[in-house]
Amino acid sequence: MKCAYFDIMCLMKRRVNLTIDAQVLQRARRLAHQRRTSISQLVEDLLIGLTEGSGQETEDFVEKWAGRLKLAPRDPSDPRREYLWKKYRLGEHADLNRH
Numbered sequence: 001m002k003c004a005y006f007d008i009m010c011l012m013k014r015r016v017n018l019t020i021d022a023q024v025l026q027r028a029r030r031l032a033h034q035r036r037t038s039i040s041q042l043v044e045d046l047l048i049g050l051t052e053g054s055g056q057e058t059e060d061f062v063e064k065w066a067g068r069l070k071l072a073p074r075d076p077s078d079p080r081r082e083y084l085w086k087k088y089r090l091g092e093h094a095d096l097n098r099h
Helices: 022-034 039-051 061-065 079-087
Strands: none
Touching: 022 039
């Protein structure tokens, strides 16, 4: 369908009714307000992200998060943290925060 005044293709949108948990809706309204957009646009962006791309619906965890997580500084007074440092052999010279 051509637009009479602009000679460009018009975007055809349809109204859809969704049933959403009240708490989820409240959080969605806050998020939409923070991003200065509508809930409809949030849903549309989510659906576009899920339906477009390489055909892979979800990214591989490693590809998504590699290099983005940082190891907090070592705290010898935290026994749980000390246990994990020893268990996973995170010695003093482990360079996990390179990125």
